[in-house]
Amino acid sequence: MTNLTQTLSDQGVTHPDVRRSNLGLALRHLRDHGPRSRATLAADLGMTRSTVSTLVSELIERRLLTDGPLVQNAVGRPSTAVELDGRSVCGIGAEINVNHVSTMALDLRGDVVEERKLALDARSLDAALVLGHLADLVRETVACLDERGASTVGLTVGVAGLYDQTRDVLTHGPNLGWYDVPVGTILRSDLGGTFPVVVDNEGNLAAAAEVSPGDPGRQDILVLHGEIGVGGGIVSGGRLLRGSHGYAGEFGHMIVEPGGRQCGCGRQGCWETVSGLRALLEMAADPDDPIRNPAMALDDRLAEINRRAHLSDARTLQALEDVGVWVGIGAAILANALNPAAIVLTGYYAAVGHHMRSAVERELRAGVLAPDSGGTRVELSTLGFSAAVRGGATASLESVFADPTQVPRRAAVAGAVV
Template structure:
């Protein structure tokens, strides 16, 4: 019962920002003395701190409290075709460590990819520990169909992986005392975009584009996984029968016309440097933006074509689900200013409801960190579920800027 009440207070501060003890008591149906005692216990755990004076309302101004947890971190990691990455976030969502390595995962052995991922996780963990912090968990996102109960990547079309026990392989390499979990990277990107407490981000579709296209469905602030956990594989909707063969083996999947490969094929010849996988993805996209800004007709035509296909697929999803927003993440967000007109035109034309049923098109501000940020958020849920899992900080450990 005590941990449940601590969780309630901690989530209220996460979802709604700094609050006085009196305001917390009112909002959560607690007595003021109970709210004060819970805040004091969370402060002893290093999870909240004073945040200034809250003014307004009746009575004397109260001292507000906010999330601290600078010494408590979750790590999110990701395996994708073009990179492996890891990030450590503290309880307030601040990045303590960011690691990213460009690779061509399709050409590497599975063991080598996993080794490189674990190296990045260890680097992130080392930075947390060097700051006197505690890692409470790691969540790894992977591109492909994931059997979550067995933590088995059943099919990773663009990775070229089948039946890879990612969970046990990562866990064996890390040998860590903290929990390690595995999730689809599109689902993690969706979790990162569903901002707690923001009413405009509680019913959204997140579409994540890189070599493949995937994403997640958030309804009422909760991720929808589907009957067996395979929801969100948007990239494999058939939109062009008789079109190109997809990495999954089928013909005409949405990602064959809207994924990064489709854009690069349309925008540049095979020997163009922008097609070179040795060049970082950020640099390749920056070059495409530069060419479009300069009015290069081939680049603009390629962006329009991909934008058209994104809009067509987005309209199909909107007719089925009517989200408040479609959030485009991954590479889509990096070139979003050039894609938006085509996407919105085809969304409006393809949705039966007037004005696309009120569905907005938004672009993620998280870039290629959406999946790892979502992973870190999932890892931190263990603290929000039960704050008592965090041992009281040692007096010599720096927490919230004071010893």
């Protein structure tokens, strides 16, 4: 039996919905399992070849698929592989951080088409001005996509702070110095409403980027994102857990050491006071050490730490060990609650993770109730600091995979002249 919806939507299912669902199913299957012929697609999905033929031809009309190369099998008529059309639609992700705004456009296949970044100091500028700069970047990106003949299906923006998705307002953005800013509303009015604009927490989007659709080992994961603060996201059954207001994933302010160090949030013993980048730097270097100079770029600091660790500098290794222990302690708390298949370390954790990993794994084993049978893997992200924008772009594209009919039908263009 095919498992139909248990969503909250309390509307009846009609025939167009069946079509939508099956179009999306075929599209997602090709994304998750790669190009293949109509016949194998039909076999995979348990549908007839005729049905798949009509689905594929509709998706081609909507320019989401293209006929690929002819594949010679051992016997029988050769098959024409169908594959995702990367050139027609793109999703845009964006990020608003203390020292920059940036955008990234991904095509249907997940390949980067465009990337833009503007350095600025969000603290010294008005929120409206910063959002104006971001809107400029987005407009440039959209124009660039138009030139290539690609249409934009959506924009998803990650902000550093607590974003209330029920009210569409950034309620607390201490790093940016923004409070109660209706980011979504402002951007929508600024951009003119030609495509949907969604705003979410940065850590949540970074977590979404780590989900490999179709990989069963990546459906229940916990993403820990380390910078000065520590955040992340929870993915359960392939879906991001947002919580009732969208505030889920604020791991940095779990109190792991009652009465411990003073945190910037005003409390004591928050996890990020012992596992954030500041804790590492203070343990690893004296105050006059260049890596503690705020002027030094983040990438350079981390490269320097890796260099020292590689040279077996005792103090650096000890600092990484100590932070790793705390990361593992916090990870174990969350693993007991969530039982993820993997914990993915991103942000600065990914950069210096090779030297922290064993400590994290040790503490995780020590702190999890059933380490042998519930075994949680520790993995390092390869996405780097662009995880949030990538996750945003992926999220924008997700709506197309859920409902391909939102992309307009066009006459099949036979060899368009460029």
